[in-house]
Amino acid sequence: MADTIELPWRESPGPSALSDVKVLRKIYENTIISINGLSENRIPKSQLRLQCRYLQKLDLLERRGSELYSLTTKGEEFIEGKRKIPRSGGYLDLQKLLNLSDHRIADLSLLNQEDIKQKNYDIFREVESPQIETDHEYSVDVRDPRRKSRKVLSAKKWKLDRILREFPRTEPITSQCAHWVTSLVSLHLFPDANHRTAMITLYQLALANGVVGEDHRWPGNETEIGKAVLLSKFHRHLSPERNFGRLWRRDTLYWHWYQYFEYLLFNVEYPAINHHSEKVLREKLKRVRNN
Incomplete structure (x- = not known):
């Protein structure tokens, strides 16, 4: 991964995951879609929930109701190739894009x-x-x-x-x-x-x-x-x-x-x-x- 924010479920996603780009593209194709719709009983809804939250923070998604999302203008421009956003392997570079406070729990390695x-x-x-x-x-x-x-x-x-x-x-x-x-x-x-x-x-x-x-x-x-x-x-x-x-x-x-x-x-x-x-x-x- 290009970013240094450790999100293990992004770093080794496997078949039961949607990359950030795929999430955005799927919402683009459906105009408005729910977490359940994104999941299709295949992708863990919990992971999609977290993805949609940080995509919303990046002003790529707009929340339309309880776990309902649509693309913002910025999100549409990204999917249509009109806007460049740093990414790697389908995932956005959160380290560059998110203004994260140091006052948070980032390292869980001491606990299993x-x-x-x-x-x-x-x-x-x-x-x-x-x-x-x-x-x-x-x-x-x-x-x-x-x-x-x-x-x-x-x-x-x-x-x-x-x-x-x-x-x-x-x-x-x-x-x-x-x-x-x-x-x-x-x-x-x-x-x-x-x-x-x-x-x-x-x-x-x-x-x-x-x-x-x-x-x-x-x-x-x-x-x-x-x-x-x-x-x-x-x-x-x-x-x-x-x-x-x-x-x-x-x-x-x-x-x-x-x-x-x-x-x-x-x-x-x-x-x-x-x-x-x-x-x-x-x-x-x-x-x-x-x-």
């Missing part, structure tokens, strides 16, 4: 799917250990205690690999953080402690990429993160069932975490955290679960 599974397993072992005092809980729905560890470690490797591979490296940091937590929480890859696992691993990434320092108050004080998790469970219960076809969508669960990270990283007020007591949030969650 085994690391994420291990973090969750460490939480499980801490709760299970009689030598460690903790207020945390970890629920595993198996009768045989000998099968608990196996259940905790049963998260599918390919699912975690795909989240890492497709992670939206071109998005702003707040969006990246929201996507990371939303993905791990909504896909519910572990029997329990999905929120804790998401926040611990995200902190590793944020720290390694210079987004936060070791003195940062991550993940917020006990009350703040407690309320954030309760609200997250509330939104997750109301959201459509998430699968990989919906990966990187911006639903209410995503926007909840987006606002929380705006608050945590940039001190932007998040009324839902500051204006509701934990008791009220627990009651709301209980009601929605019982309905």
Whole structure:
């Protein structure tokens, strides 16, 4: 690839991918098309979702509705050969074209799917250990205690690999953080402690990429993160069932975490955290679960 922004799904696309040029050409041929139409049940919608977002940032696409896109005048000129845009092998040179902030997560090399599974397993072992005092809980729905560890470690490797591979490296940091937590929480890859696992691993990434320092108050004080998790469970219960076809969508669960990270990283007020007591949030969650 000509650009130095690491997007693994672009660097080794294989047959189940559309290059940027092919995406633009297909939209040109259809005038307006949805992510689903681009996919044709063949190309991962999650990848197309990310492509269309950065093509929109480049003023080549215009959003016409929920996951509906058409070409802008600039996009039409490019497809018609009237405008030159740096590219290589069908993919646009994002390093030259996008004005990306350094304040984002660009390097995920320190984390792999085994690391994420291990973090969750460490939480499980801490709760299970009689030598460690903790207020945390970890629920595993198996009768045989000998099968608990196996259940905790049963998260599918390919699912975690795909989240890492497709992670939206071109998005702003707040969006990246929201996507990371939303993905791990909504896909519910572990029997329990999905929120804790998401926040611990995200902190590793944020720290390694210079987004936060070791003195940062991550993940917020006990009350703040407690309320954030309760609200997250509330939104997750109301959201459509998430699968990989919906990966990187911006639903209410995503926007909840987006606002929380705006608050945590940039001190932007998040009324839902500051204006509701934990008791009220627990009651709301209980009601929605019982309905």
